[in-house]
Amino acid sequence: MKNLSKIAGIALLSLTTSTWVSAQEKDNKGKNPDSVRPIDESNIMWKQRLWRRMDLNEKQNQPFFSKGNEITKYLMEWVQSGVLQPYKNDSLKTKITKEDFLKNLVMENIGNDNALSDAEKAAGFGNETATGATTGVDDGWGDPKPKTPLVAGGTPSTANDPFAQKPVVSTASDLYYAKQLSILEIREDAIFDKQRSRLYYDIQSITIIIPANMTTAGFDKNVGSFRYKDLDKLFRSNPNCVWYNEQNEAQHKNMADAFDLRLFHARLTKKGNSKDDDLDTIYGGSKQGLIQSQQLEYKLMEMEHNLWEY
Numbered sequence: 001m002k003n004l005s006k007i008a009g010i011a012l013l014s015l016t017t018s019t020w021v022s023a024q025e026k027d028n029k030g031k032n033p034d035s036v037r038p039i040d041e042s043n044i045m046w047k048q049r050l051w052r053r054m055d056l057n058e059k060q061n062q063p064f065f066s067k068g069n070e071i072t073k074y075l076m077e078w079v080q081s082g083v084l085q086p087y088k089n090d091s092l093k094t095k096i097t098k099e100d101f102l103k104n105l106v107m108e109n110i111g112n113d114n115a116l117s118d119a120e121k122a123a124g125f126g127n128e129t130a131t132g133a134t135t136g137v138d139d140g141w142g143d144p145k146p147k148t149p150l151v152a153g154g155t156p157s158t159a160n161d162p163f164a165q166k167p168v169v170s171t172a173s174d175l176y177y178a179k180q181l182s183i184l185e186i187r188e189d190a191i192f193d194k195q196r197s198r199l200y201y202d203i204q205s206i207t208i209i210i211p212a213n214m215t216t217a218g219f220d221k222n223v224g225s226f227r228y229k230d231l232d233k234l235f236r237s238n239p240n241c242v243w244y245n246e247q248n249e250a251q252h253k254n255m256a257d258a259f260d261l262r263l264f265h266a267r268l269t270k271k272g273n274s275k276d277d278d279l280d281t282i283y284g285g286s287k288q289g290l291i292q293s294q295q296l297e298y299k300l301m302e303m304e305h306n307l308w309e310y
Contacts, residue, residue: 034092034204036232045194052266054184060265064255066244071255072208073178074241078234086224090187090205096224104223105175108216183209186266190300199304203228203259232256268293
């Protein structure tokens with residue numbers, strides 16, 4: 001009889017343990033692993049994926065961009081030191097190496113401002129010396145250029161021509177400075193938690209963007225994305241990551257707290273849609289996209305207030 005009681009007790013204990021383990025696994029699967037403060041899926045009544053463009057040169061965002069304390073400087077340093085993992089894009093699925101991240105930060109056309117494009121090369125430009133011609137050419141100033149002396153082998157000598165020497169390109173100083181990386185893209189979820197009856201903004205990732213005016217193609221360039229959950233830990237562990245309070249220097253805040261308190265301005269540029277189009281594309285222009293961005297902000301502000309009135 002005692003043996004039967006022991007067996008029953010062991011069976012009950014194992015059943016309880018397995019139930020607890022399965023419940024824990026279910027709870028972990030029901031939460032977003034990229035969230036700083038994850039909300040269980042069963043408590044999410046409504047969710048909208050949002051993308052925002054944060055210009056660090058704007059007055060409201062300058063506390064994140066104070067001299068020598070730029071947020072982009074910390075992101076670059078953490079990647080170089082190996083404590084922060086960069087990703088290819090804000091989906092946070094494809095990791096990139098430190099070398100690839102730094103390659104994306106190399107300034108374009110350093111020491112090669114006069115380089116020919118592929119179309120110009122295909123048209124025959126740049127092959128003038130390949131034919132071995134050394135006759136004088138009118139350079140537009142009225143006098144032909146003097147013949148270039150030849151060296152052994154029939155090639156023009158450029159040993160004494162200072163303009164023919166190619167500049168030396170260094171790898172250390174060719175990276176963009178932190179002050180030049182003034183655009184951040186924020187991907188976040190607007191979530192209404194029915195358990196606590198309030199709207200939360202759950203930042204998922206932050207992406208460094210090289211502004212279009214700093215690229216030769218004239219388009220924004222994605223340098224790398226970071227999981228905000230990783231950034232939150234690094235911000236809080238570093239007392240130098242300060243949101244600079246110009247109005248009251250006794251009340252500087254950590255950058256993580258500044259993001260939690262929404263002490264930044266970042267214009268909405270896209271919301272989740274089946275075509276993955278931004279607002280400018282959906283509404284046919286940047287002006288209409290800006291107007292709709294403001295309208296979307298107002299709708300989000302009113303949603304929490306009006307949700308429980310019906």
